[in-house]
Amino acid sequence: MKETIVLGLSGGVDSAVAATLLKEQGFAVTGLYLDIGLGGTGREDAAAVADRLGIPFRVADIRADLERQVCAPFAAAYRAGRTPLPCAQCNPTVKFPALFRLAEELGGRYVSTGHYANVENGVLKKGRPANDQSYMLARLSRKQLQNMIFPLGNYEKRQVRGLAQQFGIPVADKPDSMEICFIPHGDYAAWLDERGFSTPEGDFVDKSGQVLGRHKGIHHYTLGQGRGLGVSGPHRYYVSAILPQTNQVVLSDGSDLGRGTVFGTQPNWIGVEGLDGPLEVTVRLRHSRTEGEGVLYPEGEGVRIEMSTPARAPTPGQLAVFYLGDVVAGSAWIVSSQ
Known part of the structure; x- marks a missing residue:
């Protein structure tokens, strides 16, 4: 059978x-x-x-x-x-x-x-x-x-x-779908606006707090973003921090986006039993094929990742995935970095 x-x-x-x-x-x-x-x-x-x-x-x-x-x-x-x-x-x-x-x-x-x-x-x-x-x-x-x-x-x-x-499969030539399935038009900010989840306009500021312009709502931006900001200045600007408490988006020249330490929460261990000491791994911090070498350390209920080379703009809400060769050792949700 x-x-x-x-x-x-x-x-x-x-x-x-x-x-x-x-x-x-x-x-x-x-x-x-x-x-x-x-x-x-x-x-x-x-x-x-x-x-x-x-x-x-x-x-x-x-x-x-x-x-x-x-x-x-x-x-x-x-x-x-x-x-x-x-x-x-x-x-x-x-x-x-x-x-x-x-x-x-x-x-x-x-x-x-x-x-x-x-x-x-x-x-x-x-x-x-x-x-x-x-x-x-x-x-x-x-x-x-x-x-x-x-x-x-x-x-x-x-x-x-x-x-x-x-x-002879009937969908052999069907194009791939790259969008989030529940946002078929690909515009997540418009989807949030349609559902009443938009955030108010506020200030773009630099690291000293000087106002550089107005943003459309913090839900339009993510760390490391360099396009669609609408702010001109002596250099190209990038999002280096999002501050929901003050409704501000901090911009910089991008030189401060590298982070050597990343903190994760809710670790999910798959290829190892758990983490009771340092573990050398490679790490993906975003959905791409780019991996960096790092060492994992227990950090309370979560995990601390010390990167061998600073990673660009590790983003809260994204996933850190840990590899031992081809094996997925585990993952954790990124909460902060420094």
Whole structure:
């Protein structure tokens, strides 16, 4: 009897190829489309893929969970001067729990998605360098990872596109979606404004407190930002601090953005049992392939990261992910730096 697996079927090329590969591996695949109520062609495309592959297709309405676990904290973070990372928040609290609920209903153990990453014995590992998505998965728990399969972990996107053509998948040429799923137009500030979560205008100031101009509301800015500021001066300006208490955005020439020490909270340990002393790792402080060497130290209930080379603008609300080679040792939410 085939092993049941529930796959998050988004209507895109990645999950469609993942479904095909899982079928070839002998799994009984059920596709689950996660409906967030925005319409579009995703549901139709996912259903077409399921029909083409001859697999059962289900739809789960996740709007309430997404609002509670992701959208509301997203808005609160921007109002507090932080820059949230909604996908990393959604994966362990909304997306994968929905997949596991259906798997349990069907009597299956495993769930899957089209992410570019690997799992071995419950340990999260990087995918191929060109497309690695382990950063966004680093908040998943060991328990969740024990029952996950990522069939695209050893592929690059160009290879997956080729497989989609080879398999005759109907969404083989569908463009990738790069936006936050609940903000399809890509303008998060407008989304906040529409929901009544905007912040008032205030002053741009320099480090001495001298007023340089007016900002549109702190939710429009993030640390290190150098575009769209509308302030002229003797040099290009960058956001070096956001002060929600005084509704000010501090600008500088960017020379003060390097930080040697980063503090994180709510550590999630995956590839190690925990942290009881210094641990040498490489660190990603933003969603990119850039890693820096650092040493982790326990810091109260959190973690202190001492970077070998100062990192540019570590941003509160973003994720620090720790690697031991290809293994994700763990992660923590960035709260401050110095």
